[in-house]
Amino acid sequence: MKVVILGGAGFIGRKLAEKLTALGELKGREITSLHLVDIVEPLPLEAPFPVTRVALDLAKADNMAQAVPADSGAVYHLAAVVSGQAEAEFDTGMQANLFGTLNVLERCRALAEPPLVVFASSVAVYGGEIPLPIEDWYLLNPQTSYGTQKAIGELLVNDYSRKGFIDGRGLRLPTVTVRPGKPNAAASSFASSIFREPLQGEEAVCPVAPEATMWICSPRAVIANLVHAAEIEAEAWGKNRCLALPGLLASLGEMVEAMRKVAGDEPVSRIRWEPDPTIQKIVANWPADLKPEKALRLGFKADQSFEDNIRYFLEDDIRR
């Protein structure tokens, strides 16, 4: 089976490609090739099967035959313009996140065999007029354009699946931390940089107060759940193919104390607490308290504690 990763140059796409290469199979079928797609060319990957890499824009319908080859069996659609950019540049976000997703789904529909499609949604679909904690059947009332575009993607994944055009599954990702790499335009970027930079001897600024809470998970948990999403039988999803992933509800203060337990006082001393009212307001509007019962019932997993997240970062992203 050919597996396609749209967003294959991002850190999740990269880690997923490595994981699938190590596993060698998905949903009981041998992986015979991997096709990595992104707006920039994904890096080379060593694998016991062919790995193709292409740079293209999913917002252009003409690119779709190259993005999703005719013999694709499974498609991970992780590609997106992130929250901060989608808010600042409305049209850029709509093109990538709405029309890009429509193009992907239409291309998948045109294949001879309806492919498995795993869509990365986000807890940014939550907000607005809902009580807490958030149950599985609560309204998606996003308060950002990014969240709006992801919620629309979920509706489309559901309807394309119901019609039999694809076998779709959508996961609302928690804020993933500690993520490797550089800060990006996501409003949540600080939630990784205040650990990643100090753990590597650099200073970092925390723009929210220690009391601010987030719904978080580690890169390892996200990758495991993206694989698990493909493994579940179609029938088990019921009438909603999209769900919130398990995560941890943690305050920034608790997360920093977890880093202290694992890595000592020194990294903690490199965090400067400089509240930024704009970012504080955005984070305060992210409902962090979820009850992801359907996901737990279907076997998706959360991390045990943020100390693990710190350890995973040290093991996976620094020490090798």
Next chain:
Amino acid sequence: MKVVILGGAGFIGRKLAEKLTALGELKGREITSLHLVDIVEPLPLEAPFPVTRVALDLAKADNMAQAVPADSGAVYHLAAVVSGQAEAEFDTGMQANLFGTLNVLERCRALAEPPLVVFASSVAVYGGEIPLPIEDWYLLNPQTSYGTQKAIGELLVNDYSRKGFIDGRGLRLPTVTVRPGKPNAAASSFASSIFREPLQGEEAVCPVAPEATMWICSPRAVIANLVHAAEIEAEAWGKNRCLALPGLLASLGEMVEAMRKVAGDEPVSRIRWEPDPTIQKIVANWPADLKPEKALRLGFKADQSFEDNIRYFLEDDIRR
């Protein structure tokens, strides 16, 4: 103020145009012209101001300057391919209901002054994995392509309003009955024809059992609520510009008994009960039990009893 009605040839668009003509103002501003748009040319309308009528396809972006003139102050977007057709012809539904709505919103965004936009959504957005009765903060998990496209429209109306591109308001319409005219491709078409036809001496078939329930309202209530939606101050809508309208929860059996009370035994004897498993299954999947608390708080109104609906039909649609 110029008021635009997209879907101006439909029965709701027609009744709304008549109502606005009688009122002469909307949200405290004098109506100076009415612009009626539909896929077929709307019928002439006598009014004390200019009434323009055009036939065009909202799915074509090139048509938008003609659909929504530059000096439009309020836009009612009622145009849609109905549920039965959107399910049978997926691409037709997507073109009209998704891309048509995107075209309307983009055109409204391009106007010098952000216009008031009233969007007709539907209780077809409900279904799937939600408990009953339906609260205002429950998930939109539609089980038809029509419902999916309406739910996407709601998300867009919310985001375009949040960004200040429009001043949007969306109403989830109950099944409107008794509607005048001919049967159409809506799966709910029978819910009017089993009253409309017998009240005019003709036979009609009821394809569901008397126990089947629906969430209903009269044309008069819908028109009053469409006007009211424009009158409410923007701030009162909060973080969700879309809501479920009040309605009546009634079984087909109760509705028929209401017709008997108003019009006697003869019309009732003209209904043939011939259950159709396909339509029964569709109707059984329409959750009919709603708690539209936000709408009631904002002053939207339901009918008092289905007997009124029968009387309104006799007064408004036969006897004049």
